[in-house]
Amino acid sequence: MEKKVFSRTKGLTEVFMRYCPGCGHGVIHRLVAEAIEELGVRKRTIGIAPVGCSVFADEYFNCDMIQPAHGRGPAVATGMKRVKPDCIVFSYQGDGDLASIGMAETVHAAARGERITIIFVNNAIYGMTGGQMAPTTLVGMKSTTSPFGRDPRVAGYPIKVCELLSTLEAPSYLARVSVHKPANVIKAKKAIKKAFQVQIDDLGFSLVEILSQCPTDWFVTPLQAVEYVEKAMVPFYPLGEFKTPEGKKEPAKAETKMAVEKG
C-alpha cells in the first residue's frame, strides 16, 4: 500500500518557479509557506515581496500579497500592521533590498518594535541585476562591480544585520540560519516558525536572516556554492539566535514628565 509522506504545502501557489537551479529561494519560500500554513494563519497573512530575484514572490505565496518599492518593505509592513493588527504581516527581502537601500526602513521598523516578521535572504550578491556587489558581499569576493574581489579600502566591510539590530531595545526575535545542508534547512524552518509565532503572540518585531547560495551570480556550480556558504559565509556570519522574546521586559509606560526637573 502506498503511503503519502510528503506533499506540496497549500502556502504556495501551483505555478512554476523561475529561480535558477541551486538557488536558495525555492527552499526558503517553501519553509515560509509551510510555517504560515502549519500555524493556521494563511487566510489572515499578508506578504510583501521585495525588489530583486524574489520580486515574483507575489505569484508564489498563496496569501494576499503586495509588491512595493525597493527596500521599503518594513515601512509598508508598518502601515499594514497598524491598520490591520489582526493580520500576520511578513516582508520577504534580499540583502540589497534590506541592508543597502532599505537599511533606514529596516532599522527604524525594528527600533519601533513593529509587530511584523522579516524574512531576510542573505546571498551576498545582487542576483536579479546580474551579480553586483551587495552590502553583505564578503571581503575578497568577486562580483561584477568588484571584479578584483571586494577591497575593504574601497568598498568597506560587509554588514552583519543581526548583530547590528541586536543593539536595539525593541526587537524580540533575531536569528541567523542557513539552507545549505538538510540539517540547516530543518533549523531554518524552526527559526522561521518561531518568528511567526512571536508575531502571532503579539510579542514584537522578529527577523530571520537566512544565508543562501547563488551559484549563477557567484559563477560556480551548485555544489561549489553550498561549499562556499559552509566555508566562507558561516565563519563570517555566525549562525544562531541573537535575541529571543524569553525574559524580554514589557515596554515602560510613557512618562509624561521630563526626566530632569528643576529642583
Next chain:
Amino acid sequence: MGEKLLMKGNEALAEGAVRAGCRFFSGYPITPQNEVPEYLSWRLPEVGGTFIQAESEVAAINMLYGASACGARVMTSSSGPGISLKQEGISYISGANLPIFYANVMRGGPGLGNIAPAQGDYYQSTRGGGHGDYRVIVLAPNSVSEMGNFPKRCYDLAEKYRMASMVLADGLLGQMMEPIEFDFEPVDPAKLPPKEWALGNAEGRERRIIRSYDLKPGYLEKMTLKLLEKYNKIEEQEVKYEAVQTEDAEILLVAYGTSSRISKEALMLGRKEGIKVGLLRPITLWPFPTKILGELSGRIKKILTVEMSLGQLIDDVKLAVEGKSRVYLHGRPSGGIPTGEEVLEIIKNICSE
C-alpha cells in the same frame, strides 16, 4: 457642521482630514507644515486612529502604501523637499491604483530654499512628479475654510478613481488664521462601503495581489492605457474653478491659491479705476480648467497669470488658450509675494500697450 471656528490653515487641514475619515497618518517634520503632524499626533489617537512620525519622507509615503492597500483612509503632508522624496512612493501608489490623500504646504525652492510661501511646486504636482506616466488630482485652496473642507473632496475623488489626490497649499495658507465652517458631516470610516480590492482577512475569498509591475510583454502598456481612461473621465467630469467678473472683462487674471487672493484685490482696485478686470481661479490644477479658459480667450484678448513661481502655471494657460489671446506673466519665485498694487501696475501697463 454649522459651528464657526477660528483655526490656523494647517490645523484646519488636519482636522478636516480627520472629519473626512482619515485614520492613518505618517509624516516627517518640515516647515511650514509642522502643525499638521503635531495636531494629528493627539487628534488621531482620540478617534482610534494611528499617528506615526516616520524616519523619513520615503518611509512615510511607503507606510501609506501599506495602510491604503489594507483599505484605510490615509494621509501624509510635507513641503517641497519632502514631497520630492515622496515621489517614489506616489508613483508606485499610482501604478497600483491605491487611493491616498496628501498635502504639500509649499515653501521656497529649489534645494533647501527657504520657509517662505511659494508656488514653485506647480510642475511637480500637476505633471505627476515621479517616474512613469501618471496623474494626481490636485486641489488648490485659497482660504483656511478651503484648507479644512478640501480633504473630504480629496478622499471622495481618490476613492472614486482609486488614485492619489492632493491639496497644494503654501506657507501663507498653512500659517494664517481665519474663521472656518466645515461644510460636511463627519465621516465614520467604519460605515464606508467595503473596498473589494483591499488586502487582509482573505477568509472565504481568493487571495489578492497589489502591484505596480508587469513584465509580460504588452501588459504594462494595457495597464497604463487603463489609467488614461480614468484620467480622461476625470478631465471631463471633475474640473472646478471660480470665475470672478469675467462677463465684461477686457483683461483676465489667472491665479490659484494665495496668488488668487492677491489677484482678487488687484481686480477690485482696477474696477474702482474703471478697468474691466476679470479673474479665473483654477480650484483643480489637475484636471485644469482648459475648456472655460479656451472659451474666455476667444473674447478676452489679454491674459495675465499671477504666480509665486518663475512661470509654471502659464504653461497650462497657454495650452488652453491655443494662441487666441496674448498671455503675460507676473511671477515672483522663492518667497516673493506680489501685492495688489503691484499687480494693478502691471495690468495698467498691459492695457496701455
